[in-house]
Amino acid sequence: MDQPAISVSGLRKTYGDVQAVDGVTFEVAPGEFYGILGPNGAGKTTTLEIVEGLRRPDEGTAELFGIPSWPRNYELLRRIGVQLQATAFFEKLTAREQIHTFADLYEVPRERADAMLESVGLTEKADVSDTELSGGQAQRLSIACALVHDPELVFLDEPTTGLDPQARRNMWDLLREINAAGRTVVLTTHYLDEAEVLCDRVSIMDAGRILRTGPPAELISELGVKTLEDVFLQLTGREFRQ
Numbered sequence: 001m002d003q004p005a006i007s008v009s010g011l012r013k014t015y016g017d018v019q020a021v022d023g024v025t026f027e028v029a030p031g032e033f034y035g036i037l038g039p040n041g042a043g044k045t046t047t048l049e050i051v052e053g054l055r056r057p058d059e060g061t062a063e064l065f066g067i068p069s070w071p072r073n074y075e076l077l078r079r080i081g082v083q084l085q086a087t088a089f090f091e092k093l094t095a096r097e098q099i100h101t102f103a104d105l106y107e108v109p110r111e112r113a114d115a116m117l118e119s120v121g122l123t124e125k126a127d128v129s130d131t132e133l134s135g136g137q138a139q140r141l142s143i144a145c146a147l148v149h150d151p152e153l154v155f156l157d158e159p160t161t162g163l164d165p166q167a168r169r170n171m172w173d174l175l176r177e178i179n180a181a182g183r184t185v186v187l188t189t190h191y192l193d194e195a196e197v198l199c200d201r202v203s204i205m206d207a208g209r210i211l212r213t214g215p216p217a218e219l220i221s222e223l224g225v226k227t228l229e230d231v232f233l234q235l236t237g238r239e240f241r242q
């Protein structure tokens, strides 16, 4: 592998009595579409937050482009995009004002922000308050905000949660385009079918540990099953519940 986009080794994080992350190790190559899958409480978000430099691990290291993500490194912040949940928007702004605010923070031209709004299909909603956007529109706005400074590496934490089936399909197209533009994409999701169609490689996580990593089709054929849901069942003895 070239210099990995992400290199994580031996991460551990405990909250009180809860071992949220329990020895997580993985690498992501530049340009890869990588997914972290697991049920509620598996430790996906905590792992991502450590990798993004938002949270300090108790043990282990996370590097982005060979640079440690903790202590927080401002050089890295320009190179990564983190999709915030729609609830993290600034209050009472229109979609355009929202993304212009992000553009100003990153010191990129507002024209670039308008182009991002266009590329996620929100130009017509530019003057609408974010509280009046549909779930899918709000998710697309949050992704546009994460991309406004043209990052090399994008983190998306459950970008399709709460979307109806058509909006999910539209979101898949958008995520494919983001990756096809040469960006490395890291996705967490509860939806195993989504990971199967989008991700080059996935790690299946449960109770703070990665159980298996590989291309979805390989994991499925290695275990002689039909879907990633079956892979989860084989590995844990439990049904995967969304």
Ligand SMILES: Nc1ncnc2c1ncn2[C@@H]1O[C@H](COP(=O)(O)OP(=O)(O)OP(=O)(O)O)[C@@H](O)[C@H]1O
Binding pocket: 015, 016, 018, 019, 020, 038, 039, 040, 041, 042, 043, 044, 045, 046, 047
């Ligand atoms: N700030 C916190 N304080 C205490 N416990 C926490 C905190 N954040 C997460 N946890 C616990 O750590 C474990 C892992 O949580 P985490 O959010 O990383 O999992 P997840 O896989 O992202 O789950 P979900 O899919 O529900 O978002 C859970 O048991 C959770 O309750």
